[in-house]
Amino acid sequence: MNINSIGVENLLQYQLMGQIMEKAFEGDSTSFQIVLQSLVNAMNDKNSTLGTTSAGMNLEDMPFKGNDPNLNGAVNHVRNMGSKIKSGNISIDEAVLRASKKYGIDKDLIMSVIKQESDFNPNCVSSAGAMGLMQLMPENVKDLGVSNPYDVQENINGGTRYLKQMLNMYGNNKKLALAAYNAGPGTLSRRGVDTIPEISKLPNETRDYVKKVMNYYGK
Known part of the structure; x- marks a missing residue:
């Protein structure tokens, strides 16, 4: 895609359109992403008639390399819209998006888990020995196909799995899945937790964990 052929003015127009869509689809990230991707496709069609090379462009890998800080800010805003949790790390964002598509889990839920587990620190280690972004336990990493729990891609793929x-x-x-992610399904079974109200039977740490992740998730 030849970014100079589009111009800052057009991209700022797309940014405004994106903001309007974000408000309209607040709380429904799936519909928002579908509509935003349609906008990108429309950009492709329009730009292809102008002799640019944007055919096949995808929302997740839009190759904007412009030098204009306003232009880059507009593009980054569009890339980040629809997600309330920000990692500040493009490698984490890309790994979450891939895992979201692979396992069919809302990327915002994955981001919320990572926020609570490690605050986006790939080298995080807990007192119990949990490792990396999604705090994988040593006894689980092999079964989850993870050889290096401190590798961003491997950790997020394993944690999402x-x-x-x-x-x-x-x-x-x-809520029950998050409780099991934190405390282990064995703990839920031993304490007879099968419903959301029964989460009250779990340790304070797990109850607080579920509450915080769901607050981050906000859906």
Whole structure:
């Protein structure tokens, strides 16, 4: 895509359109992403008639390399819209997006778990030995296909895989899945936790964990 052929003015117009869409689809990130991708596709069609090279561009890998700080700010705003949690690290963002698509989990939920688990620190280690962004336990990393728990991509893929297992185990109930992610499904089983109200039977740490992650998630 030849960014100079578009111009700052047009991109700022797209930014404004994106802000309007973000407000309209507040709380529904899936619909927002679909509509925003349609906007990008429309940009592709329009720019291809002008002799640019944007055909096949995807929202997640829009190759904006302009030198204008206002232009880059507009592009970054569009890239980040629809997500309330910001990692500040493009490698983390890309890994979360890939894991979200692979396992069918809302990327904002994954980001919320990472925020609570490690505050986006890939080298985080807990007193219990949990490692990396999604705080993987040593006894789980092999089963999750993780060889280096401090590698951003491996950790997020493994953590999201485990989160998917918990969601499947608890009928896609996010609060119960998060409780199991934190305390382990064995703890929930031993304490007879099968419903959201029964989360009160779990340790304070786990109850607080579920509350904080869901607050970050905000859906």
